[in-house]
Amino acid sequence: MQIIFIATKVAVSLIFLLYASWSDYKTREVSNIVWIFYAPIALILSIIEYLIFDFSKLPFFGLSVGFTFLIAFLLFYSGGFGGADSKAFMCIALALPFSTEMLFSPITPQGVSPLAQLLFPMVIFSNSVLIAAASAGYILLRNIIQRIRKHKEFFEGSLKSESYGKKLVVLITGYRIPIQKMKEKWHIYPMEDIEQTENTKIKRKLVIVPKEEGRNEILDRLSEAIESKTINNFVWSTPGLPMLIFVTIGLIVALLFGDIVWMLISFFLS
Numbered sequence: 001m002q003i004i005f006i007a008t009k010v011a012v013s014l015i016f017l018l019y020a021s022w023s024d025y026k027t028r029e030v031s032n033i034v035w036i037f038y039a040p041i042a043l044i045l046s047i048i049e050y051l052i053f054d055f056s057k058l059p060f061f062g063l064s065v066g067f068t069f070l071i072a073f074l075l076f077y078s079g080g081f082g083g084a085d086s087k088a089f090m091c092i093a094l095a096l097p098f099s100t101e102m103l104f105s106p107i108t109p110q111g112v113s114p115l116a117q118l119l120f121p122m123v124i125f126s127n128s129v130l131i132a133a134a135s136a137g138y139i140l141l142r143n144i145i146q147r148i149r150k151h152k153e154f155f156e157g158s159l160k161s162e163s164y165g166k167k168l169v170v171l172i173t174g175y176r177i178p179i180q181k182m183k184e185k186w187h188i189y190p191m192e193d194i195e196q197t198e199n200t201k202i203k204r205k206l207v208i209v210p211k212e213e214g215r216n217e218i219l220d221r222l223s224e225a226i227e228s229k230t231i232n233n234f235v236w237s238t239p240g241l242p243m244l245i246f247v248t249i250g251l252i253v254a255l256l257f258g259d260i261v262w263m264l265i266s267f268f269l270s
């Protein structure tokens with residue numbers, strides 16, 4: 001019977017997170033209604049489950065939830081997470097504070113980690129970060145291949161003077177596309193802008209934290225510079241995939257494979 005509660009909580013979590021990821025990707029916003037419904041449903045299911053089947057887990061339930069809430073708050077106020085990302089982890093903690101092994105074990109035994117037994121949300125978090133990092137590796141490899149194929153420098157003109165830190169962030173999160181393609185796809189954001197210097201010359205600069213606000217104005221400035229042939233038609237951009245997508249994938253990976261970080265540690269230590 002307890003398995004039914006766990007399966008229900010997994011299903012509820014996936015439904016809400018998949019919808020939230022879709023909403024975040026399409027509109028860059030997630031309505032608070034998602035969390036207003038998700039959180040109480042998750043809490044009620046967990047409380048009933050532990051009261052009926054495993055009363056001794058209630059203190060550890062509070063520990064898992066409290067620790068996850070603390071990390072979510074710290075990441076939010078430090079700028080590491082958006083509001084929706086933090087709320088998603090809080091809701092996950094209410095729904096799935098412990099490993100779901102009772103429902104089904106990870107495909108690989110090495111994926112079962114000590115952390116999952118008491119802090120399953122942290123396993124989902126580490127999986128999410130690792131997957132996000134892997135996507136950054138893919139983007140960097142893509143940029144290197146394009147550099148080799150087209151024999152063009154990564155950064156031209158005044159972009160050469162930008163800091164190595166900014167260049168690295170751009171290389172692992174963005175790629176160059178024609179300005180028209182960026183205009184057609186609203187979810188792609190420019191990672192460079194144009195500014196006038198004191199001697200009225202145009203200077204290109206990198207934008208490592210693209211925002212919805214001012215996006216069209218930046219595109220207009222870039223378009224004017226392209227039309228005047230001051231810069232070429234290809235500009236740095238980023239699809240800006242929301243972290244919620246990685247969180248959802250991190251949960252699915254945790255359910256099927258377990259703790260990826262623990263698997264890697266076990267592999268290198270074996």
